[in-house]
Amino acid sequence: MSTIKDLNDGKLPNHIAIIMDGNGRWAKQQGRQRVFGHENGVKAVKQTVENCAKIGLDYLTLYAFSTENWKRPKIEVDTLMKLLVSSLKKELDTLNKNNIKLNAIGNIASLPKKAYKELNEVISKTSENSGMTLTLALSYGAREEIKSAVYEISVKVKNNIISPETIDETIINTHLYTHDLPDVDLLIRTSGEHRISNFLLWQIAYAELYFIDVFWPDFSEHHLVEAIINYQNRERRFGKTSEQLN
Numbered sequence: 619m620s621t622i623k624d625l626n627d628g629k630l631p632n633h634i635a636i637i638m639d640g641n642g643r644w645a646k647q648q649g650r651q652r653v654f655g656h657e658n659g660v661k662a663v664k665q666t667v668e669n670c671a672k673i674g675l676d677y678l679t680l681y682a683f684s685t686e687n688w689k690r691p692k693i694e695v696d697t698l699m700k701l702l703v704s705s706l707k708k709e710l711d712t713l714n715k716n717n718i719k720l721n722a723i724g725n726i727a728s729l730p731k732k733a734y735k736e737l738n739e740v741i742s743k744t745s746e747n748s749g750m751t752l753t754l755a756l757s758y759g760a761r762e763e764i765k766s767a768v769y770e771i772s773v774k775v776k777n778n779i780i781s782p783e784t785i786d787e788t789i790i791n792t793h794l795y796t797h798d799l800p801d802v803d804l805l806i807r808t809s810g811e812h813r814i815s816n817f818l819l820w821q822i823a824y825a826e827l828y829f830i831d832v833f834w835p836d837f838s839e840h841h842l843v844e845a846i847i848n849y850q851n852r853e854r855r856f857g858k859t860s861e862q863l864n
């Protein structure tokens with residue numbers, strides 16, 4: 619079993635993003651309700667966040683709730699929101715103890731009042747932390763994010779604040795929810811599905827993708843370390859040739 623000690627910290631990814639998938643199937647496998655899977659998913663979130671901070675990662679982004687997830691049965695949506703509120707309340711001290719700064723991306727204003735309030739409170743109470751930035755993607759959809767960036771840029775063009783000729787990748791970046799985050803280096807998806815599911819479409823342009831056939835509640839230190847070791851053994855060429863890199 620690989621552990622954090624097995625990592626060569628010279629070549630760590632700067633930003634890991636995770637699509638935490640498989641809570642429902644994990645619960646079904648044990649003859650339990652989907653909610654049970656989400657409750658255990660929260661334990662894997664806590665463990666993964668603490669491990670990433672321990673490894674010394676700068677940025678971790680978790681896909682906790684997508685714009686499409688609103689279409690799930692009300693009882694499941696309500697449970698996920700309750701879990702979010704209780705986890706935020708419970709983990710504030712852990713975040714501070716580990717010097718982790720909380721951040722959120724997505725249509726945060728669409729969250730239930732309680733979740734919105736708790737989220738902002740924890741964001742504010744961890745804002746001075748200088749270690750890892752933990753970003754929760756909540757009511758997040760990449761197409762919606764890009765649409766809203768295009769809208770904001772169009773309004774600025776219309777009002778002569780910027781000219782169309784100056785629109786470049788930097789300007790687009792600054793209008794995304796992730797304007798203060800670097801590009802993703804490693805994207806992990808659990809549960810064996812090989813999909814991106816509308817997550818960080820712009821930001822993963824050059825990310826290394828890693829799919830693992832383990833349901834999210836079972837994702838442990840060993841799996842995280844294996845994903846990072848796999849990443850460390852890849853050659854990231856960014857369009858160049860191997861020879862140019864050497």
Ligand code: FPP
Nearest residue numbers: 638639640641642643659660682701702705
């Ligand atoms: C995917 O599993 C997981 C989700 C839609 C939600 C992720 C949420 C958590 C891990 C818990 C709450 C998070 C925080 C940050 C407190 P699925 O339900 O799609 O599983 P399935 O594909 O097997 O049905």
